[in-house]
Amino acid sequence: MSKVTVVGAGNVGATCANVLAVNEVASEVVLIDIKEGLAEGKAMDIMQTAQLMGFDSVVTGVTNDYSKTAGSDVVIITSGIPRKPGMTREELIGVNAGIVKSVAENILKHSPNAILIIVSNPMDTMAYLSYKVLGLPRERVIGMGGALDSSRFKYFLSQALGCNANEVEGIVIGGHGDTTMIPLARLATYKGIPVSKLLSEDKLNEVVKSTMVGGATLTGLLGTSAWMAPGAAASFVAESIVKDQKKMITSSVYLNGEYGMKDLNIGVPVVIGRKGVEKIVELDLTADEKAKFEASAEAVHKTNAVLKEMKLI
Numbered sequence: 114m115s116k117v118t119v120v121g122a123g124n125v126g127a128t129c130a131n132v133l134a135v136n137e138v139a140s141e142v143v144l145i146d147i148k149e150g151l152a153e154g155k156a157m158d159i160m161q162t163a164q165l166m167g168f169d170s171v172v173t174g175v176t177n178d179y180s181k182t183a184g185s186d187v188v189i190i191t192s193g194i195p196r197k198p199g200m201t202r203e204e205l206i207g208v209n210a211g212i213v214k215s216v217a218e219n220i221l222k223h224s225p226n227a228i229l230i231i232v233s234n235p236m237d238t239m240a241y242l243s244y245k246v247l248g249l250p251r252e253r254v255i256g257m258g259g260a261l262d263s264s265r266f267k268y269f270l271s272q273a274l275g276c277n278a279n280e281v282e283g284i285v286i287g288g289h290g291d292t293t294m295i296p297l298a299r300l301a302t303y304k305g306i307p308v309s310k311l312l313s314e315d316k317l318n319e320v321v322k323s324t325m326v327g328g329a330t331l332t333g334l335l336g337t338s339a340w341m342a343p344g345a346a347a348s349f350v351a352e353s354i355v356k357d358q359k360k361m362i363t364s365s366v367y368l369n370g371e372y373g374m375k376d377l378n379i380g381v382p383v384v385i386g387r388k389g390v391e392k393i394v395e396l397d398l399t400a401d402e403k404a405k406f407e408a409s410a411e412a413v414h415k416t417n418a419v420l421k422e423m424k425l426i
């Protein structure tokens with residue numbers, strides 16, 4: 114028996130609620146939005162698939178009534194504006210920072226023990242803001258970006274290899290941005306075989322590039338940012354918490370010395386279980402990977418500085 118709340122019933126939030134229900138991640142899913150009737154409508158639509166899909170989870174929708182979210186084990190925050198073609202995730206900070214802060218404060222009034230999964234962009238900065246202002250231990254503030262970026266990396270690898278994506282391993286670390294994420298090609302494998310043995314350097318570079326602009330490519334095609342894989346990725350992280358699966362998932366967590374970094378949230382592999390972040394895994398990076406990670410952290414710090422200018426932290 115577990116309860117998961119999804120804040121924001123837009124594209125990502127509603128898709129996430131749907132995946133949570135279909136996969137029976139939680140017995141109770143609450144969808145909440147500021148827009149009158151939207152969450153209620155999306156929840157009813159999902160519930161009308163229950164008999165077709167054969168799930169028993171109950172999804173309810175509410176407009177801005179946080180009392181209905183009380184006692185949530187996990188809360189996924191997707192509220193805010195998405196990017197339009199040509200925009201970077203970082204350009205969303207002005208609007209989304211205020212939304213994420215107020216939403217998280219409301220959530221904690223009713224679910225003081227909840228573990229938060231932050232999805233709204235620029236995600237690393239929104240996760241950092243949440244950690245800084247809410248007074249929660251860092252284990253309970255998880256930024257979702259690496260789960261999605263790693264899934265995209267595995268997709269592009271499987272396309273290049275002509276194989277099943279479930280048989281490919283690959284992780285993406287660093288910031289959740291077109292230029293800041295670092296797909297770790299060196300560690301990617303197909304059935305335990307390093308992909309560098311199976312793909313040419315050029316092909317592998319192409320896969321890395323496609324992964325990095327994966328979100329922007331979809332934004333160009335769809336006219337707004339993608340939602341299927343992002344919604345599923347947020348549910349994937351929630352499932353590891355609720356079911357104590359202890360999966361290793363790249364997530365944006367607050368670093369306090371790990372990887373030689375301090376005072377930022379950035380994507381690193383972590384073990385996720387019932388307590389949230391249960392372990393930060395420190396990979397042995399090469400000099401080149403380290404340099405890329407440092408540049409990525411620098412860019413994230415720069416975006417975080419806007420929070421100070423806005424007097425939000």
Ligand SMILES: NC(=O)c1ccc[n+]([C@@H]2O[C@H](COP(=O)([O-])OP(=O)(O)OC[C@H]3O[C@@H](n4cnc5c(N)ncnc54)[C@H](O)[C@@H]3O)[C@@H](O)[C@H]2O)c1
Binds near residue numbers: 122147216233339
């Ligand atoms: N981290 C990731 O990997 C990832 C991936 C995709 C999208 N995103 C981000 O997720 C966010 C949502 O994207 P989307 O495509 O679902 O956008 P969307 O516009 O479809 O949905 C956002 C929803 O948030 C709601 N909202 C706004 N202010 C609110 C508030 N104060 N309280 C409750 N609800 C509020 C809106 O009414 C809307 O329904 C964006 O910031 C987007 O950039 C992140």
